[in-house]
Amino acid sequence: MLKIEHLKKNYDNFSLDCSLEVMQGCVTGLIGQNGAGKSTTFKAILGLISIGGGKVTILGKDLQRFTPEDKENLGVVLSDSGFSGYLTIKDIVPVLKKMYRNFDDSFFMEQVNRVQLPFNKKIKDFSTGMKAKLKVLVAISHNAKLLILDEPTAGLDVIARDELLEMLREFMEKDEERSILISSHISSDLETLCDDLYMIHEGTIILHEDTDVLLSDYALLKVEAEQYSKLDKQFILRSKKETYGYSCLTNQKQYYMDNYPKIAVEKGTIDEVITMMIRGQEQ
Structure with a gap:
């Protein structure tokens, strides 16, 4: 999809070199800190900024050959769009009918009523959550x-985020050939939605993993200095010095549970994996 x-974009104080793939029928997440390169990647994918190198293929076509008709197959939400x-x-419905040949106004209005968006209220008077729901709708x-969604849940409360994510789940359930690329710095939003996750830091992908594997096989080992010195480090991705000794990130939790029964093994959240991948020392 x-x-x-190796999508490249260079600014004075930032360089992007990104490679990733979204498979048909999958929801792929791009996670990272603010400023890591998520929005730059999305704008480059959509041809909104020039690129310095690399190749982008969307729905089987090179980005350079993508036509306005092809773009109707994309659903896009950008943080600074609206x-x-x-x-x-009421004003935008006829506009959308003109923009998209396949615009489903009955579905759109059904969803507007479902999430309780006001039909005749000016959008400038919408809450942050209302504006976000409208863009996704x-x-x-x-x-x-293919949906390309850049930080669609940013600034929303828990209830609004849950409603928005439910819309996306239903979108995927209706057609197994659909796909989503979604970015967020709120990792918990993506744990239940995404099939796989890419982690970006300073413009470069530093980790790609299936979400189920990330949540089941990754863990933090909390070890004292003596334990650390004797530890088999072949499955240690990153380590960080702590007051008690060392914190170590592994993607083979069971190996250490089986072979080192005396060390503390904690299930790593996605946030903890991000922190260790960025701040920990590579083995």
């Missing part, structure tokens, strides 16, 4: 094959 090969605040939902209402 989407393949990026409608004029002086319009209402537009993205999923024209039978897109």
